[in-house]
Amino acid sequence: MERLLNGVGRVSRFINVIAGLAITFIMLLTVLDVILRSFRKPIVGTYELVAFSGAVVVGFAIPLTSWMRGHIYVDFLTAKLPKTLQSVFNLTTRGMGIGLFLLIGWNLIKMGMDLQQSGEVSLTLQLPFYPVAYGVAVSCFVQCLVLLMDMVKIARGEYE
Numbered sequence: 001m002e003r004l005l006n007g008v009g010r011v012s013r014f015i016n017v018i019a020g021l022a023i024t025f026i027m028l029l030t031v032l033d034v035i036l037r038s039f040r041k042p043i044v045g046t047y048e049l050v051a052f053s054g055a056v057v058v059g060f061a062i063p064l065t066s067w068m069r070g071h072i073y074v075d076f077l078t079a080k081l082p083k084t085l086q087s088v089f090n091l092t093t094r095g096m097g098i099g100l101f102l103l104i105g106w107n108l109i110k111m112g113m114d115l116q117q118s119g120e121v122s123l124t125l126q127l128p129f130y131p132v133a134y135g136v137a138v139s140c141f142v143q144c145l146v147l148l149m150d151m152v153k154i155a156r157g158e159y160e
Contacts, residue, residue: 012063019060045125059136105140
């Protein structure tokens with residue numbers, strides 16, 4: 001079980017690195033575009049590249065944020081419950097989260113297949129949309145694994 005926990009953590013960190021590279025790309029592209037616009041030489045397709053990269057940043061950062069519990073949550077109500085009820089509540093919410101991210105991932109796969117089949121591309125650079133849909137779908141499935149590992153930690157009494 002420890003190997004599985006460590007593996008999910010490593011996968012989460014790896015795709016977070018991709019998100020970090022994407023946000024760095026967005027920053028560099030935006031700064032370069034602003035500088036070049038002052039010389040009347042803007043970068044063609046900046047808007048599209050930022051939009052695609054933004055989807056990668058948001059989608060790929062979710063699993064590690066959840067793994068590290070870096071999201072905002074309000075637990076002033078559940079903190080007053082006994083530990084057993086807190087565990088039941090946490091297991092229930094993680095189960096619901098798995099269901100949600102499975103649905104999102106599945107629908108993104110279907111959307112990616114539709115986009116791939118139709119050959120839909122961006123307006124300026126003619127970049128296909130489907131790789132982003134597939135990538136975010138994979139990230140959603142990794143998020144399901146993160147939530148499942150949270151459930152394992154809760155069941156083992158290792159979750160704070």
